[in-house]
Amino acid sequence: MRMLAELLAGLQVAHQPATTAQAPATPTPPASEASPLPLFSLVAAEFLAGATHYTETTRRQTRLTADLLTEHLGDRPIGEYTGRDAGRFLDWLRRLPSNHGKSGRPMTATKAIAAADASRATVPRISEKTVKRHCSSVSAIWTYARPRELVERNVWSGFRFAGTRAPSPRDVWSPSDIRALFARPWRSTAVSNNTFRLSVGIAAYSGMRMEEICRLRPAHDFERHDGRWMMIIQRHPDGWSPKTDSGERAVPVHPELLSLGLMEHVERMKRRDSQHLFHDLRPGSRDGELSAMLSKAFSNHKRAAGVSDSTVFHSWRHNISTMLRNQAAEIRESWIDAVLGHRSSERSEGARTYLHKIGAKNLCRTIDSIRYDDVDLPALLRWETGQGAHTH
Numbered sequence: 001m002r003m004l005a006e007l008l009a010g011l012q013v014a015h016q017p018a019t020t021a022q023a024p025a026t027p028t029p030p031a032s033e034a035s036p037l038p039l040f041s042l043v044a045a046e047f048l049a050g051a052t053h054y055t056e057t058t059r060r061q062t063r064l065t066a067d068l069l070t071e072h073l074g075d076r077p078i079g080e081y082t083g084r085d086a087g088r089f090l091d092w093l094r095r096l097p098s099n100h101g102k103s104g105r106p107m108t109a110t111k112a113i114a115a116a117d118a119s120r121a122t123v124p125r126i127s128e129k130t131v132k133r134h135c136s137s138v139s140a141i142w143t144y145a146r147p148r149e150l151v152e153r154n155v156w157s158g159f160r161f162a163g164t165r166a167p168s169p170r171d172v173w174s175p176s177d178i179r180a181l182f183a184r185p186w187r188s189t190a191v192s193n194n195t196f197r198l199s200v201g202i203a204a205y206s207g208m209r210m211e212e213i214c215r216l217r218p219a220h221d222f223e224r225h226d227g228r229w230m231m232i233i234q235r236h237p238d239g240w241s242p243k244t245d246s247g248e249r250a251v252p253v254h255p256e257l258l259s260l261g262l263m264e265h266v267e268r269m270k271r272r273d274s275q276h277l278f279h280d281l282r283p284g285s286r287d288g289e290l291s292a293m294l295s296k297a298f299s300n301h302k303r304a305a306g307v308s309d310s311t312v313f314h315s316w317r318h319n320i321s322t323m324l325r326n327q328a329a330e331i332r333e334s335w336i337d338a339v340l341g342h343r344s345s346e347r348s349e350g351a352r353t354y355l356h357k358i359g360a361k362n363l364c365r366t367i368d369s370i371r372y373d374d375v376d377l378p379a380l381l382r383w384e385t386g387q388g389a390h391t392h
Contacts, residue, residue, distance in 0.1 A: 036077060037077035037078055037079045037080070037150055038077065038078065038150065039075050039076065039077060039078065040066070040069065040070065040075055040076060040077070040078045040081070040141075041066065041070060041075045043078045043141060043144070043145050043150060044062075044063075044066040044141050047062075047140070047141050047144045047145075048062060048063065050144075052241065053241060053242065053243060053247070055243065055289075056288075057289075061133065061137055062137045062138075062140070062141075064101075065134045065137040065138050066137075066138070066141070068089075068093065068109055068134065069089060069138060071108060071109055071110060072088075072089055072092050072109070072110070073085050073088070073089055078141075078142075078145055078150050078151055079150055079151050079152065081151075081155055082155060083155045085155070086135075086155045086156050086159070087159070090131055090134075090135060090159060092113070093126065093130075093131050093134055094125060094126070094128075094131055095113045095116070095117070095125060096109055096112065096113055096116075096125060096126050097112050097113070097115075097116045097123050097124065097125060097126070098124040098125060098126050098127070099124075100112045100126070128161045128162050128163050129161070129163075131161060132161040135156055135159055135161075138156055139154060139156035139157065142154040142155065142156055171310050171311060171312075171315045171318050172311070172315055172318045172319040172322055173204075173311055173315055173316060173319050174311075175372075175374040175375040177307045177308065177311050178372070178375050178377060178380065179375060179380070180305045180306050180307055181200075181301070181302055181305050181307055181380075182380040182381070183305065184301065184304060184305040186301060187301070187304075188297035188300070188301065190280075190293055190297060191280060191281070191293055191294055191297040191298075192278075192280050194265075195278045195280055195281065195294065196294075196297070196298065196301070197260075197381050197382070198260065198262065198265060198277075198278075198381075199213050199214070199278065199294060200298075200313075200316075200381065201256070201257055201260050201262070201381045202216075202231075202257060202262070203313065203316040203317075204316050204319070204320075204370075204372075204377060204381075205254035205256055205257050205367070205370055206231065206251045206253075206254065206257075206320075206339070206367065206370075207251075207316060207317045207319075207320035207321065207339065207340045208231070208233070208251060209243060209247075209314065209317070209341075210291040210294060210295060210313050210314070211243075211289055211290065211291040212233050212242060212243075212247070213277075213291075214276065214277075214278060214281055214289075214290035214291045214294060215236065215240055215276065215290060216231060216276065216277040217236070217275060217276055217277070218266045218267075218269040218270045218274060218276075218277055219270055220232075221233070221234070222253075222263070222266050223250075225250070225360045226360040226361065226364075228252050228253065228360060228364050229252070229253040229258070229263060230250045230251065230252055230253065230360070230363075231250070231251045231252075231253060232249075232250050233247060233248060233249050233250075233251065233341065234248050235248065242341060243341075247341040248341075249338055249339070249341050250360075250363065251339055251363070251367065252360070252363050252364045252366075252367040252368075253367075254367050254368065254370060255368065256377075256378050259378065260378065260381055260382070265277070276290065278290075278294075281293050281294060284296070295313065298313050299312070299313075317340060320340065320370055321336070321340060323369070323370060323371075324336045324339075324366060324369060324370070327369050330365075331365065331366055331369055332362075334358070335358060335362050335363065335365070335366040336366060338358050338363065338366075339363060339366050339367060
């Protein structure tokens with residue numbers, strides 16, 4: 001794909017109407033001829049330039065999808081692609097070897113597919129989950145283009161992917177899975193027991209995403225409002241930002257987290273001058289995600305504990321979403337969206353704006369409604385017998 005500045009410059013040129021002499025006897029040309037639609041690559045570049053909430057991983061994956069699309073279907077005006085084109089592209093992707101781009105030897109997808117098809121050995125192809133991710137990436141560009149009248153419809157919607165499904169209430173942490181998670185001793189040498197239990201506690205009583213939890217800064221992201229401690233999820237000077245625009249928010253500290261010693265841990269990390277809440281975590285991926293180490297250690301632990309594959313760290317969000325939406329009617333949908341950082345009908349206006357707009361009292365009522373009646377989670381979150389809940 002061409003450089004972003006060049007593509008955006010081209011987009012401006014593409015939108016300039018051509019100057020022609022008036023000819024009364026000649027019919028007015030169709031709109032597509034008078035103002036040609038921009039090429040797909042230009043729209044993709046403009047979309048990515050405005051997608052400031054995207055992580056570097058998501059940004060790189062979207063660029064890859066765009067490159068694959070132009071390789072197979074060509075770089076055409078975005079409105080010219082059809083549903084038939086979309087289907088052809090997805091079927092072509094299914095033939096792509098699973099190791100494409102990982103061998104260190106540059107090769108176009110077309111050549112990689114041809115080599116795999118000609119091989120006498122069985123060559124593994126990319127999974128339906130990966131094909132679905134590519135479809136979602138390019139669908140987001142069409143969603144961006146539609147209200148700008150660059151496309152008539154999203155030609156990527158309606159496709160089905162075998163063996164994949166959207167998260168469902170079955171992905172929540174069941175009481176038996178919770179007990180199994182803590183019944184097995186934590187054995188990671190890279191991530192401490194304290195980090196494991198306190199991060200799970202924050203997730204279970206706030207619904208925060210793993211990277212949001214790992215990015216918490218003792219000196220900057222904990223504030224008192226109306227007598228309650230709040231965790232502030234916000235953009236950082238180093239460039240990190242929440243997953244979505246609505247991810248910037250204020251989340252009250254649940255009373256159970258206070259009893260587990262969260263704020264004592266925050267003060268202790270302040271005295272150590274630790275940049276982040278969990279000082280044992282280090283960037284463990286090429287995108288610099290602090291959650292990489294914890295994610296790997298947690299996955300290994302819960303798998304060894306016999307927890308089902310469909311239940312993951314992120315499932316705590318499903319627990320809380322389901323729990324809060326089944327509460328009494330006084331817990332409003334907009335309060336739940338504000339706590340979880342879900343997209344709502346209103347554009348996010350920043351953590352503190354929403355804090356004052358909805359009110360600390362209502363946010364606290366929402367968070368305080370989180371409880372696990374079928375399992376004594378606070379007791380399980382504490383360290384083994386004879387150890388403190390918040391020593392390190």
